[in-house]
Amino acid sequence: MIHSLLARGSSIFRSSAMQRVLAFGGLIVLFVGFSLASPNFFNFENIKGILLATAVNGVLALGSTFVIITAGIDLSVGTVMTFSAVMTGVFITFWHLPVPLGVLAGLSAGALCGFLNGTMVSRMRLPPFVATLGMLYATKGLSLVISGLKPIYFTDTPEFATISMGSILGMIIPGFDIPNAVLILFGAAILANLILTKTVIGRYTFAIGSNEEATRLSGVNVNAWKTVIYTMCGIFAGLGGVLMGARLNSAQPALGAGYELDAIAAAVIGGTSLKGGEGTIVGTIIGAFVISTLANGLRILSVPQEWQIVVTGAILVMAVYMDNLRRRKE
C-alpha cells in the first residue's frame, strides 16, 4: 500500500520518453567515445558494418517488442529465425523452387511457429516463458533434423544473397552502398511503428499488457489478439531468418540460440517494460544499435569477445536500473 502513492504522480509516462532519450544519449556517448578512442571507428565502412550487424537483431527485436508490451516474452525468436532460414534453404536449394517462394516459405515458417506460440499462450493458458521455451527447443531440434546437421548453402542462387548484401542505395547513389538488409530493417521498423501506434493490433497490444482483465471485460477477444501478436512476432523472426540466410549465403542450423536474448535486451534498453503496457519501436531500434555499436567499438579496441559480452550485460542491467530509479522517484 505504501507505494501507494506513486499512482498520483503526474507523469509516469512522459518518462518512458525519458528512457528513450537516455538510450539515445547513451548511443551518442558510445559513438563519441569510440571515435575519440580509435581512428578506425568513425568511418563509412565501419558504420556500414554496424548497420549491417544491427539488421537481424533489430528485426527480431521488433517482434519481441510487441510481445513484451503485452507483458509476455518470446524466447523462441532466435531458433525460429534459424528454422525459417532452414526452411528457405529447403525450398530454394533442396527443392529448386524460385527464390521468392523460398522467402515466402521462411516467413510462413516463422508465422506458423508464432501462431503455435500464441495458441499455447492464449487458448492453452501456458505461461509465455514455458510455451516459447518449448518452441525454442522444438525449432532448434527441427532445424538440425531437417538440415541433416549441415549448413544449407545458397550457392546456386546468387540472387538470394542480394536480399541482404546487395545495395539498391548504392546503385542510386554511387559509393553510398548501404546493404539492403539495413533498408529492410528500417522498412520493417516503420511498418512496426505504424502497426503499434496506429492500428487496432497496437492498441490491444498496449491494452492487454496494461490490464488484461479490463481489456477482456471490454469485450475484446484477448485470446485471438494475443495469437495475432505472437504470430506477428514469428513473422518478424522469419524475416530475420531470411536476412540471416542471405547474409551468410547459407542456413546455419546450429546458429540461433542466444539471439532471443539480444532481441529482448534491445527492447528493454529502449524502454520497453517487461511488466507490459509500455514500449516504443524507436526505443527498440536505438537499443539494438546500442548493442551492436558496443560490440563493434569494443572489437575495434581489441577487447576480447568474451569481455564484450560482459559489458553488454552490464549495460543492460544499468539501463533497467536507471529506468527503475526514475520510476521510484515518481
Added chain:
Amino acid sequence: MPDKNPEDYLVLMQGIDKHFPGVHALNQCRFDLKRGEVHALVGENGAGKSTLMKVLAGVYKKDAGRIFVRGQEVEIPNPRAAIDLGISTIHQELNLIPHLTVAQNIFIGREPRQKIRFLLDDKAINEKAQQVFDMMHLKLEPGTLVANLTVAKQQMVEIAKALSLNAEVLIMDEPTAALTEAEIEELFRIIRKLREQGVGVIYISHRLEELKQISDRVTVMRDGHTIDTVNTQDATIDQIISMMVGRTIYEAAPDVPEHQEEEVVLEVRNLSRGNVIKDVSFKLKKGEILGFAGLMGAGRTEVARAIFGADPVDSGEIYVHGRKAVIRSPKDAVKYGIGYLSEDRKRFGLTLDLDVENNMVLATFRKFMGALGWVNDSKIHQTANHYVQALSIKTPSVQQKARYLSGGNQQKVVIGKWLTCDTDILIFDEPTRGIDVGAKSEIYRLLNELAHQGKSIIMISSELPEILRMSHRIVVMCEGRITGELSSAEATQEKIMKLATQRGVVMRDNGVALPQNNGVV
C-alpha cells in the same frame, strides 16, 4: 415461485446458481428489471450482488438457471455477448487500462477507423469522447492517460464508457463509492434521464440513503439468496436493513468516550504543497479521534499522504511527541509510529494472491516470528481468525486467497491488517467506504477501543454522520486549506458543510456548482 412472463421484463433471471470452490455464491437467485426503472440491489458484503451481476455481464458462467433479455432466453458466455445484447456494466473494481488515454479506454473494443479500415481514427475517438463528457457536464481531457487520474475521475470515465455504449441495460456496481457529492448529483441526474429514455438501471450501493433518492424498486440479497423485492416507497431503510442482515440491529447511540489527555503526539505546522495543501497546521492529542471532514478533493488525502511521507512537500514541519520529525518516505513514517490506511485499498492495501491470514499480518510480520526467524503459524492463524470474526469477514477460511473475496470483504482485510499494527498514530482514509452497515458499527467499535488504549487516530471521511459520531474534534478542509475546527459538542452537519464549502458556491473542476448543503443524510 409463480412463473413470471419474460415478455413483461427487460431482463428476467430465474433460478441462478453459482458455485466457487468452497462457496455457494448464488443459490436459486432471481432478479428482474423493467424498462425505465432503477432497480437497486443491496445486501451485506459477500451476499452475492456482484456475482449475480457478473453472470448477467458474461464474466461468470452460471451453473444453472435461465436468463431472458427482452423476452428471449439467452446464453451470455462472454463479456462481448453481454455488450451485444445491450448490457453495459460498471464493475465494482475499476476496470480501466492505465496506459491508454481516457478516450481510448472509452472506445476500446469498438474503435472508430479511418477510411483505410486498417488505421485507427484517434481524432474521431477524442471527439466522440468529448461529446460524451459534454453530455455528462464533465470536464476531462480525452487525451489524458488514465493512470494520471484520481480514483474519482477514473470512476467518471467508467461511467462515460458505459453511457457511450447506449445500452438498454446498465449495471452499476457501487458507482458512487469514490465520487464527490457533486459528482453523485450529476450521476443521479444522468440516471434519471436514462430512466426517462426507457433504460433499465441496476444499481448496487451500500449507501442506503441513496436508495430513496434514486431507486424505484429494491431487491435484497443475503448469503447467496434473493430475499425479496419491494417498491422503494413501501419500505423504510430500517426494514431494508433488517432484510439484509436477517435480524433487527439496533444502532448503538454514539458512544464517543470522553477524551481527557492533553499530551500532543503529532503536530503539523504550516504544511504546504503546490495548490493542493495550503498552510495546514493542526495538533493531534493522545487517545484522540480527530475527524477530517470536507468534500472529496478538499486535500485531506493529500495531507495524510504528506504526513506519511508518500508525497514530497514544499514547506512545513511535523513534530512527533514534541520532537521534529524528518519524514521523507513511508518507511520513515512507520519508524515514527505512523500508519496510514490508504483510501485506494484495492490497489495498495492488498496482495491479491496471498491468503487472508498472511495479508493481515504482512505489516506486522515480526510479531509473529520466534527465535531464528521461525514463523509462528498458529499465532498468525489465531490473530487472523480473531479479526475475521471481529469484522465479520465473509470467507470460507483464512487460507482463502484475497482475490476471491467480495469487494467489501477485501477492504475489511486491509482494515484488519492495520488494526494488528502497534503504531501510535493511525490515519484512516475513508475506513468504511464500500462496507455494509453491520460491519461499519464493528469498525467504529474497534476505532473507539484503539483510542481508549491511548492511540491517536486521524479519520478522514466524507460521510458526515460518521464524522459526527466518531470524532472528539473535527477539522474541516476546503480546497487545500483548513477552514475551521469544531469540538464534537458544537459540531453539526450544517456547520461542517458550511466550512467545507467556505468559499460560497464553489465551482468544482467538473464544472458543477456545489450546493451549499446537499442532504448528506
